[in-house]
Amino acid sequence: MLKRHSLVVATAALAALFLGGCGSDSGGSDAADAPPAGSGVCGEGTPDGLLKEVCDKGTITVSTDPAYPPQSSLDPKTGTYVGFDIDVATEIAKRLGVEVAWESPSWDVITAGSWNDRWQMSVGSMTPTNARQKVLDFSQPYYFTPAVVVVNADNSSVSDLSTDLDGKKIGVCSGCTYEQYLDKSLAINGFDFDFVIDDADIHGYDTDTTALQDLALGDGTRLDAVITSSTTAQGYIDAGNPVKIVGDPVFYEPLSVAIDKSSEADPTSLAAAVDKIVGEMHDDGTLSELSKKWYDGADLTVQK
Template sequence: MNGKWLTSLSAAVALSLGSTMASAETLSAVTDPSFVPFEMMDQESGEMVGFDMDILQEVAKRAGFDYNLRTMDFNGIIPALQTGNADIALAGITITEEREKIVDFSDPYYDSGLRLLIRASNDNVDELADLEGKKIGTKIGSTSYDYLTANLDDTEGVTPYPGSSDMYMALMSGSVDAVFYDAPNVGYFSRTKGEGKVKTVGPLYEGQQYGIALVDGSEWVDDVNDALAAMKEDGTYKTIYEKWFGKMPEDMGM
């Protein structure tokens, strides 16, 4: 067989393989721009950043797809997937039976719920029961307020505040002994304005789970799940979690 022909054939095959490997499928990804710290706009760069954005970037790399990201109101995300106007979405989306009827979900990637926040100098509180009879700040009308009133024997010290900033200020000033509120929010505060002054403790209460949502019947579900599993196994997930929320609870099941 002609040597020049073999050389040309080999070069053509290599070029073809290289082209195939380089042309990863590009998915249309959507998120909600206002769910801090899962996704938010970096004012300096103009780019979306946050926990979900780091998860999406790592999952895409491991699963083998590229993506174009756009933002929309949260209530438009599931319809966008349902109509095929988006392929994949991360926006702190709770996995529910109703949503599972119209979109596919990955395995859970984030355990949400309610969590305790205390002053950094306090070593006497490990769980909610340790706060019986003490002052606990929470938010008016929240599920955390409902949980406290339903699960504490002594609710006299439960103090509802109109906004999260009010209860955090009360904690740091010593007006309350702890804050009990949504885990992502207290975790983010502990890593930003409250760093070195407060800390999260205890397990997650009244848990929910977030999943990556995909078009119903998506071919990428298994690859996304494999990527998430590998991230949890090699510690990448833990690194991303603690970047945004502080120490990861041991009972998160990750």
């Protein structure tokens, strides 16, 4: 049974217990039909704050990063967003009783907070780090992904991750938790990390995929390794690229829904409602089913 701790409580000040893009786009998702009017959370009681604004509008705008299939990508055939995060966000909107609209700003804009009400929620596989908790409210994690080391397919020198990567050129997405893992600054309340790689020569990229592309050029040509999620790595491998995963995951990353602390309307009500919905989606098996759908039968909703 998944051991979960809520990051959001319905008080005037939310207490977090945990701490994990590109221009506007209105691509929709076919994951679920629009909910009937007056249904879900919006049909219960008298909402206030940001939840009331969302309910009154009948739509919640969600930011996501479509550069990371199978979490989120734009299907060129249909012009809609598809992926695990897309289905999760759509289900949350359905249970709120509203439709979902999409924005795809850059990742650094999403994680910085101060969204100026351009969107009300982020479902983009974000790690709720201590630093991000200062500007964002987080739900309990809706899933956990293994962070893995990837090397070129021709590499034969990396086997012991605690020694073989020390001082090596390692690619990561700039500002992501993988970079924080390498510089040993990653901190999430409730989690401990074993920083096994020392003195890494860190190379930052706009996305994990760009780092993997440099790794695929040759063993040591530009990079010796990349750290990314197992889902991103496996997707890149499955696409026929000459890279491979080595060793066990270096850590497991909790990923949560985020809401801006600085929204003009009080975000407490929406954050509490979303956290409750995520818990219900864990309990009724919805998140497990969606994980298995998008991750080749793997249930990533269970903390390891």
